[in-house]
Amino acid sequence: MNEPAPITAEEIDRVYCEIDHDAESAGYHLHPDEAFTKGLVRGLIENERRYGYRSCPCRLAMGSKEADLDIICPCDYRDPDLAEYNACYCALYVSRGVKQGEQTVGAIPERRPPRAERERARAEARKAPGAIGEFPFPIWRCGVCGYLCARGEPPLQCPICKVGKERFGRFI
């Protein structure tokens, strides 16, 4: 295997600032321990070089984009883990409480289903949707700006107007 050029501190800083900016502007927060977070950012850069996409630094990528789609950062499991554990699986993203030092983060169990189950779910998702009125997820509405999203739970913060989860109501 060819050894690519080493990842520089400048590159890590640049990507860190970019991810932090995107996170904050959508109501998400990075882990406040900058050294820890930059370690994860280095992992993201390394995975981008290896596989061509930023797969989760704390999960083993298969190296095929289709197989790894659910763990490309931000992964499919970030928001449910934020809601339940105040951090995503690798703890790159944390709740506002963790960022402000009011909550702590422990080891987070792996929520990603095993490979056989993921393949079954992918095949299922390729099928035509059901009749109108049959949705696989509840739909939540932000009471302030009307933003709608279909997911297990509303986001911790509205990505549009930044109000908290408690301002969301079940729409459908």
Place this chain on the structure above:
Amino acid sequence: MKTEHVDGRDHGKVMLYALSTCGWCAKTKQLLTDLGIAFDYLYVDKVGPDEQKAVVEEVEKYNPALSFPTVVIGDRTIVGFREDELRKALA
């Protein structure tokens, strides 16, 4: 498959399966090093494509979820950076 060895006090078999990119794996490796016990570790993401299948099967024997870090201490497996459990198991 080349595992790396860290010297220290003998505590029987202690094997850490880790990812080189993962912050929790790094914390786990640091804890084992600080505890001063002898252990072996393998960065599963750095294993070449020819060997990966065999390594994945080996980790899945201990931890079917194939998540990291996976620490095997004798006949016990600890998944994740569970500091208290690791300290107790290695006391």
